[in-house]
Amino acid sequence: MSSAPDTAAGPEGAAPASSSGLAVPARAAGLQLLGELSGSGYREPPALARRVDGQVVQLTPLLYQVLAAVDGARTYEEIGAVVGAKVRRTVTAHDVHVLAERLRTLGLLRRADGTEPELRRSNPLLALRWRYVVSDPAVTNRLTAPFAVLFAPVVVALVCTGFLAVCVWLLLHKGLGSATHQAFDQPALLLTIFLLTVVSAGFHEFGHAAAARYGGARPGAMGAGLYLVWPAFYTDVTDSYRLGRAGRVRTDLGGLYFNALVAVAMFGVWWATGWDAVLLVVVTQVLQMLRQLPPLVRFDGYHLLADLTGVPDLFQRIRPTLLGLLPGRWRDPQAQVLKPWARAVVTAWVLVVVPLLLAALVLMVLAMPRLLGTAAAGLAEQAGLLGEAFRAGDVAGAGARLLGIAAIALPVLGVVYILVRTVRQLAARTWRSTAGRPGRRTLAVVAALGMVGGLAAAWWPEPGATVRPPPTWRRSPGRRPHRAPGRPRPAATRPAGRAHGGGPGWWW
Secondary structure, eight states, X not given: OOOOOOOOOOOSSSOOBOTTSOBXXXXXXXXXXXXXXXXXXXXXOOEEEEOTTSOEEEEOHHHHHHHHHOOSSOOHHHHHHHHHHHHTSOOOHHHHHHHHHHHHXXXXXXXTTSOOOOOOOOOOTTSOEEEEEEEOHHHHHHHHGGGGGGGSHHHHHHHHHHHHHHXXXXXXXXXXXXXXXXXXXXXXXXXXXXXXXXXXXXXXXXXXXXXXXXXXXXOOOEEEEEETTXXXXXXXXXXXXXXXXXXXXXXXXXXXXXXXXXXXXXXXXXXXXXXXXXXXXXXXXHHHHHHHSSTTSSSHHHHHHHHHHTOSOGGGGHHHHHHHTSTTOTTOTTTTSBOHHHHHHHHHHHHHHHHHHHHHHHHHHHTHHHHHHHHHHHHHHHHHHHHHHHHHTOHHHHHHHHHHHHHHHHHHHHHHHHHHHHHHXXXXXXXXXXXXXXXXXXXXXXXHHHHHHHHHHHHSOOTTOOOXXXXXXXXXXXXXXXXXXXXXXXGGGSOOOOOOOOOSSSBO
């Protein structure tokens, strides 16, 4: 395990004056120096520092050397001498003062009067929201320490081989017919499968933390939040940036590896008990892994691609990458900061992700009336069935209906939140960019009114159009529900999946 993070802080109150009359600089409280990014895709590898609020900041080598030399006691002249010896050029006290002001604007140094800086976190759209810490770093390390041994190469080879064998046997030989029938025929068993799936999502995070610990990094807090439209667990593994590329990739894949562990364990439970429904947990693990791998949003596949290319936050590269594709901008300095191979990979990622995200946004907007109508009908039906279950004293059935209500309501609320936030950000950015330019602002207002008119036309219901309610079945008194052969149960009664979210570049 690595040593404790570097969190040096300066003296309290106003700092003393140096021989040049300038205040002695001091680091902000709780600052961690993560060092140069190993295996970077940048031509000039950046160095990373983490503020007390969790924000990771990329720094040029010179800025990082200045920050590393600040200890709350050295004067600007002394810092310049230390940095100059490392970069092999003259660095004056005035140079250090200019660089220190830049570090203060980033929230990495205390103000000149000795007070802590005002921290402003980046607020990307596709980030984890409303995070709630379940375990602090000390608890996380105690909980995940026993699992680090599972990353020994021999154990990994055995687990992966067993997982592949289980998947081939289940999907190609055993099948899922009996498991599905048994689970959906017994609400209590269905709830059990759902709870096991939720627990496995939390165990997924243990994998990231244990992998970071195996490599020598120190995992941070674990908790839960809301990512896109679903609740999600997360683990802070920022300290894995101290590791090399192989260690970071192991950390990225640690969660998927623990999904494979759960699948093998559930096969063992089936072998011992013969309960076919347990095999559905194996399927949920495979589905979770498939959902995590595409690098479109901040799931495991995104972080894996970021660490393979050595570009910590791919979304920050979208704008300079697109600008670099314009005629005459290919050799723009901002577009050339990446190595050629890394730039090619990131450009391909941008050209795939941007159209897909825009298409998803447009489809969400166009489908909003149908989505709201169908959700309202589904919620009304589930509420009625929930009342029947309560009156009949069917606790398991009531639990299944509550899950159905959550499965309908959460995605709708998430979609509404994303659309509202996108519109607000776009409007605020447009208003700021057109300040002092009445012609451009007028064009922006006209374009906005045109979009509103187009949406109104697209949302206006056609004559005689009705909202089709979700498929249902009715229960006859004293009889089990009858369904036509091959007809699935209502989607709202199926166990809801648990999306796994991440934060801005360093959250899993």
